Amino acid sequence: MSGGVDSAVAAARAVEAGHDVIGVHLALAANPQKYRSGARGCCTIEDSHDARRAADVIGIPFYIWDMAEEFHDGVVEDFLAEYAAGRTPNPCLRCNEKIKFAAVLDRARSMGFDGVVTGHYARTQISESGKTLHRAVDHSKDQSYVLSVLTIEQIAGAIFPLGDTTKVDIRKEAEARGLAVAQKPDSHDICFVPSGDNAGWLRDRLGSETGPIVDQDGNKIGEHKGAYTYTIGQRKGLGLTVPTADGSPRFVLKIEPVTNTVVVGAREELAITTMKGERPVWCGPQVTDKEQEGFVQIRAHGAALPCTYYFDGQLLVANLAEPLLGLATGQAMVIYDGDRVVGSATICQTQ
Amino acid sequence: MSPAAFKAISSQMQVLGNPSSLHTHGRSTRKSVEDAREVIAKQVNCLPTEVIFTASGTEANNIALKGLYWQGRAQGKNVVVISAIEHHAILDPAQWLKDHEGAELITVDVTADGVIDLVALKNVIDQRGSEIAVISVMHANNETGTLQPVSEVVAMAGLIPVHTDAVQSFKKTPLSFSQLGVYAMTLSAHKVGGPLGIGALILKRAVEIPALLHGGGQEREIRSGTLNAPSIVAFAAAVQDEYPSTQVTQLRDQFIDHIKELFPDVIINGNNVDRLPGIVNVTFPGTQSDTLLLLLDKANVSASTGSACSAGVHEASHVLLAMGHTQQSAQSSLRFSFGSTSTHDDLNFILSVLPDVITRGRAANIK
Numbered sequence: 092m093s094g095g096v097d098s099a100v101a102a103a104r105a106v107e108a109g110h111d112v113i114g115v116h117l118a119l120a121a122n123p124q125k126y127r128s129g130a131r132g133c134c135t136i137e138d139s140h141d142a143r144r145a146a147d148v149i150g151i152p153f154y155i156w157d158m159a160e161e162f163h164d165g166v167v168e169d170f171l172a173e174y175a176a177g178r179t180p181n182p183c184l185r186c187n188e189k190i191k192f193a194a195v196l197d198r199a200r201s202m203g204f205d206g207v208v209t210g211h212y213a214r215t216q217i218s219e220s221g222k223t224l225h226r227a228v229d230h231s232k233d234q235s236y237v238l239s240v241l242t243i244e245q246i247a248g249a250i251f252p253l254g255d256t257t258k259v260d261i262r263k264e265a266e267a268r269g270l271a272v273a274q275k276p277d278s279h280d281i282c283f284v285p286s287g288d289n290a291g292w293l294r295d296r297l298g299s300e301t302g303p304i305v306d307q308d309g310n311k312i313g314e315h316k317g318a319y320t321y322t323i324g325q326r327k328g329l330g331l332t333v334p335t336a337d338g339s340p341r342f343v344l345k346i347e348p349v350t351n352t353v354v355v356g357a358r359e360e361l362a363i364t365t366m367k368g369e370r371p372v373w374c375g376p377q378v379t380d381k382e383q384e385g386f387v388q389i390r391a392h393g394a395a396l397p398c399t400y401y402f403d404g405q406l407l408v409a410n411l412a413e414p415l416l417g418l419a420t421g422q423a424m425v426i427y428d429g430d431r432v433v434g435s436a437t438i439c440q441t442q
Numbered sequence: 443m444s445p446a447a448f449k450a451i452s453s454q455m456q457v458l459g460n461p462s463s464l465h466t467h468g469r470s471t472r473k474s475v476e477d478a479r480e481v482i483a484k485q486v487n488c489l490p491t492e493v494i495f496t497a498s499g500t501e502a503n504n505i506a507l508k509g510l511y512w513q514g515r516a517q518g519k520n521v522v523v524i525s526a527i528e529h530h531a532i533l534d535p536a537q538w539l540k541d542h543e544g545a546e547l548i549t550v551d552v553t554a555d556g557v558i559d560l561v562a563l564k565n566v567i568d569q570r571g572s573e574i575a576v577i578s579v580m581h582a583n584n585e586t587g588t589l590q591p592v593s594e595v596v597a598m599a600g601l602i603p604v605h606t607d608a609v610q611s612f613k614k615t616p617l618s619f620s621q622l623g624v625y626a627m628t629l630s631a632h633k634v635g636g637p638l639g640i641g642a643l644i645l646k647r648a649v650e651i652p653a654l655l656h657g658g659g660q661e662r663e664i665r666s667g668t669l670n671a672p673s674i675v676a677f678a679a680a681v682q683d684e685y686p687s688t689q690v691t692q693l694r695d696q697f698i699d700h701i702k703e704l705f706p707d708v709i710i711n712g713n714n715v716d717r718l719p720g721i722v723n724v725t726f727p728g729t730q731s732d733t734l735l736l737l738l739d740k741a742n743v744s745a746s747t748g749s750a751c752s753a754g755v756h757e758a759s760h761v762l763l764a765m766g767h768t769q770q771s772a773q774s775s776l777r778f779s780f781g782s783t784s785t786h787d788d789l790n791f792i793l794s795v796l797p798d799v800i801t802r803g804r805a806a807n808i809k
Contacts, residue, residue: 113736116754118755136754143754152740155755155756157755203737
């Protein structure tokens with residue numbers, strides 16, 4: 092229970108469904124801030140009080156579990172290492188993979204509980220092949236993307252009571268249930284970067300060693316302030332003073348951490364038609380080397396792109412029907428069969 | 443709350459009259475308050491005038507520690523001496539005096555069984571005696587129940603003012619203010635069957651220390667504020683109940699015997715002779731106490747752990763750490779309390795649920 096409206100309603104629904112429920116708030120920062128500033132972050136002491144109040148109103152016991160060490164090692168360190176290697180990670184996926192449906196689920200199971208209920212917008216279904224993961228009814232709030240790192244075993248221990256309802260209705264329901272968090276703003280951004288300034292946060296930790304910005308022929312046309320603060324496809328904030336011959340804008344094409352170089356080029360150069368991902372996770376039956384039709388999604392709230400996909404034994408490969416602009420390695424590629432999450436992998440190659 | 447205290451607070455709540463008013467109603471309430479003061483004074487063997495009512499034990503501790511420190515500082519003494527196992531209601535004001543009021547804070551260690559190290563204390567007094575403004579040593583520790591040698595501390599201290607936090611001891615073990623010879627002693631009503639929100643500082647007659655609260659001048663001008671007559675009257679009603687010391691001690695000893703048999707690797711923390719009847723502090727190796735607490739709660743047993751930090755994260759007890767526990771073993775410890783209403787059925791019940799709780803707790807110990 093983060094202290095937000097979604098997990099509060101999820102807990103209330105789980106109780107109503109007849110489960111024996113306890114509320115758990117995860118302390119993820121060694122030194123949490125006292126209060127929220129704006130809608131950023133989600134692990135302040137004030138948030139834990141909101142969660143406790145919701146648990147009291149629902150009538151369930153409430154505990155705070157200290158997962159700061161696991162979170163730091165499994166999520167924050169990974170986030171920094173990925174950026175330092177020139178990739179663009181999604182820490183929410185790592186948190187679901189390593190904390191909520193691993194450390195928490197394991198601890199709960201050994202204590203005698205059957206699973207973990209969260210306020211994620213996603214659905215599960217029981218099919219012939221077991222429990223499968225699906226998009227939420229409210230596609231604008233759908234969070235199946237960040238859950239796509241869950242194995243069949245983890246999905247078996249997950250309950251998502253909100254998947255059949257829109258966010259608007261969840262707020263109404265919270266209001267009706269007398270939960271004070273009904274109108275609490277959604278949290279955005281990355282919870283451990285409370286300022287919301289990712290680039291600044293990364294600079295503080297990884298340093299701000301300047302380096303060259305080069306065009307595709309290797310000509311230096313500018314200087315950057317820390318390669319990892321740039322994102323593939325980024326156009327603004329490059330500070331380039333040498334215009335292109337035809338005056339067209341330039342975009343970040345590549346980040347090369349070893350040489351601390353940012354490569355820029357024309358928009359068309361960003362186009363990719365094939366992506367390959369490593370460390371695949373299957374949310375249902377394993378994908379085979381037989382090419383299938385489906386969809387691939389590469390951002391938490393991005394579009395589902397028509398593709399064909401297969402697994403070559405090592406890498407998950409997706410061939411896009413239409414070229415895509417601006418795809419960074421490190422992002423998760425998530426394969427959907429209609430609304431069902433097939434599996435995911437971390438993008439390591441693009442063509 | 444004890445039935446007598448509940449009856450007393452209920453009827454006094456309906457009585458009109460500020461005890462500081464001179465009219466008939468005021469005089470009537472004042473009589474009830476002063477009767478109560480005499481009852482409490484008799485219980486701890488002090489003069490009625492030495493009883494200063496406060497809103498909590500924490501407030502009494504703050505008045506005593508800060509007041510005696512400021513009094514000493516006016517005479518050029520700025521050292522505050524406390525034991526390492528004090529309650530936060532002493533630790534935190536002492537730290538505040540250090541951070542904001544120029545105090546030098548000396549914390550005296552305890553032995554492995556949780557008793558203040560008198561040799562170390564003597565060294566401090568021998569070396570720094572003329573600079574010490576106040577020494578505060580609790581009468582019994584709230585986490586282990588271990589009694590502290592307060593009389594010996596007073597004897598060593600000589601003319602240095604000694605305060606003792608006796609919140610945990612009051613009614614559970616003999617407690618005499620005049621025999622102890624301390625300058626000040628803290629009591630709280632809710633630990634003896636009285637209501638929440640009322641405590642007392644027993645402060646030696648004619649000791650005038652600076653006040654924390656200024657106003658109407660009540661309570662020797664050391665603690666201003668309209669007297670909380672209903673709670674004071676209920677406090678006095680509660681202290682007249684006999685504490686069934688023998689019965690509680692028996693239950694506790696049986697509990698200890700049984701858990702040693704059930705879990706041969708348990709450690710019972712604290713001194714096993716000089717102790718309060720009702721408290722048992724147990725280390726269950728290979729567990730995390732917040733997990734045990736959760737599982738016990740699900741089984742309808744309320745136990746407690748050391749403390750939680752401001753974020754609500756369970757922390758290792760400073761008391762157990764001071765006794766030489768590691769972070770890990772301190773975090774594997776629970777406090778069980780038996781009280782005047784505990785029964786053999788209660789004991790049998792907890793013994794019946796404990797094995798499963800410990801088994802699950804060990805399985806869930808992921809760290």
